[in-house]
Amino acid sequence: MKTIATLAGAALLSLGLVGNASAADGAALYASKGCAACHGADANTPIMPIYPKLGGQNAQYALNQMKDIKSGARNNGQTAAMKAIVASVTDEELQAIAEWLAAQ
Numbered sequence: 001m002k003t004i005a006t007l008a009g010a011a012l013l014s015l016g017l018v019g020n021a022s023a024a025d026g027a028a029l030y031a032s033k034g035c036a037a038c039h040g041a042d043a044n045t046p047i048m049p050i051y052p053k054l055g056g057q058n059a060q061y062a063l064n065q066m067k068d069i070k071s072g073a074r075n076n077g078q079t080a081a082m083k084a085i086v087a088s089v090t091d092e093e094l095q096a097i098a099e100w101l102a103a104q
Contacts, residue, residue: 026100029093034085043104050078055104063098067091 030036030043035054039046043055054062068074070086086094 026096026098026103029089029097030100033089033093033097035097038081043101054101057098057101059095059098059102062101063094066094066098070094 031041035043037047038051039054044053046053065074066082066086066089069079069082070089072083075083089097
């Protein structure tokens, strides 16, 4: 049942029918935005040792890091790939992802 709710929430979000992305499922956003491709489906099994394990991070810390990458305030070789990804992610979606990461 949770999977159906997750898929429904992601579908509504992508159609613009949900105005508040923080109500969306952070797990669905994490997967659909491509985060799992590098950081692992569980956010703790990155594909390369230099990529951080994100699961269990403080939500505010994770949010700040994603926002800094998006704005360019955090800019190094490891953030180059993420900058293009987070460019299209709203602050509300980043918040939902950060909250999900903290719960891992």
